[in-house]
Amino acid sequence: xxxxxxxxxxxxxxxxxxxxxxxxxxxxxxxxxxxxxxxxxxxxxxxxxxxxxxxxxxxxxxxxxxxxxxxxxxxxxxxxxxxxxxxxxxxxxxxxxxxxxxxxxxxxxxxxxxxxxxxxxxxxxxxxxxxxxxxxxxxxxxxxxxxxxxxxxxxxxxxxxxxxxxxxxxxxxxxxxxxxxxxxxxxxxxxxxxxxxxxxxxxxxxxxxxxxxxxxxxxxxxxxxxxxxxxxxxxxxxxxxxxxxxxxxxxxxxxxxxxxxxxxxxxxxxxxxxxxxx
Numbered sequence: 658x659x660x661x662x663x664x665x666x667x668x669x670x671x672x673x674x675x676x677x678x679x680x681x682x683x684x685x686x687x688x689x690x691x692x693x694x695x696x697x698x699x700x701x702x703x704x705x706x707x708x709x710x711x712x713x714x715x716x717x718x719x720x721x722x723x724x725x726x727x728x729x730x731x732x733x734x735x736x737x738x739x740x741x742x743x744x745x746x747x748x749x750x751x752x753x754x755x756x757x758x759x760x761x762x763x764x765x766x767x768x769x770x771x772x773x774x775x776x777x778x779x780x781x782x783x784x785x786x787x788x789x790x791x792x793x794x795x796x797x798x799x800x801x802x803x804x805x806x807x808x809x810x811x812x813x814x815x816x817x818x819x820x821x822x823x824x825x826x827x828x829x830x831x832x833x834x835x836x837x838x839x840x841x842x843x844x845x846x847x848x849x850x851x852x853x854x855x856x857x858x859x860x861x862x863x864x865x866x867x868x869x870x871x872x873x874x875x876x877x878x879x880x881x882x883x884x885x886x887x888x889x890x891x892x893x894x895x896x897x898x899x900x901x902x903x904x905x906x907x908x909x910x911x912x913x914x915x916x917x918x919x920x921x922x923x924x925x926x927x928x929x930x931x932x933x934x935x
Contacts, residue, residue: 678759679857682879686864687809687935689771689801693741698753698761700854734764744769757854771799771811797859797882808868808935813861813882817910817928858884858924863934870932874924878934882926890922 678698685691731747738745745768754760768774776797796816804810862879874881890897900916910928917923 681859684862693766696763698759700759742774813930855887865934868933884924886922
């Protein structure tokens with residue numbers, strides 16, 4: 658599907674699941690062991706503001722318990738650990754409540770070997786996995802090797818193959834038949850309120866010192882592998898429409914990256930990211 662529609666389907670799946678902020682941090686040691694921190698946050702205030710901006714009030718009939726986003730099922734998380742790969746164990750669950758109104762929890766898992774991690778739903782973990790669009794950045798494979806001088810060399814490889822199109826592209830700016838028109842001022846107003854502070858992403862952090870890396874987005878010891886900041890991306894609708902016209906359906910990462918260079922709100926690193934560290 659075209660770039661704009663891909664973003665909108667991603668968003669629809671997150672809204673349907675009630676998760677409006679999802680991030681994964683993979684922290685790895687030179688031995689190849691480490692932790693995965695997955696944070697899922699929800700902001701009811703944003704939804705209320707979005708409805709209010711359109712002169713509507715959300716129905717109170719389906720009001721969720723206040724602790725819905727901090728209450729966790731340990732048995733479910735144990736299953737989640739098994740799904741993440743061989744040797745993965747649940748470490749902790751930490752409630753999170755931010756001044757911005759986002760609240761939820763950070764779940765930390767430990768792994769023995771990063772090369773055995775299953776990463777198909779790292780960008781949208783947990784319940785947001787259901788109904789997601791799928792695509793080139795949904796799966797990442799890790800490999801480890803020893804470098805000269807006793808360093809460790811970690812390689813993260815994205816699935817860089819084009820996805821299967823779900824159908825012919827519709828009119829640019831539409832999210833499929835009956836979908837929202839992102840050029841409609843009312844829709845834009847609602848989306849800006851709904852996705853204020855929204856971010857999904859995946860970061861990689863090494864425990865040690867980076868010797869060298871080919872990654873594009875590096876801050877200290879942390880590398881951003883993929884990120885969508887909707888608050889910024891919603892200001893780039895014209896650029897997204899322009900991308901739609903040239904990329905075609907289900908473009909691979911290699912084809913997308915040159916067009917994302919000057920676009921705020923979206924980062925996708927190289928299809929193959931290598932970092933040497935000690």
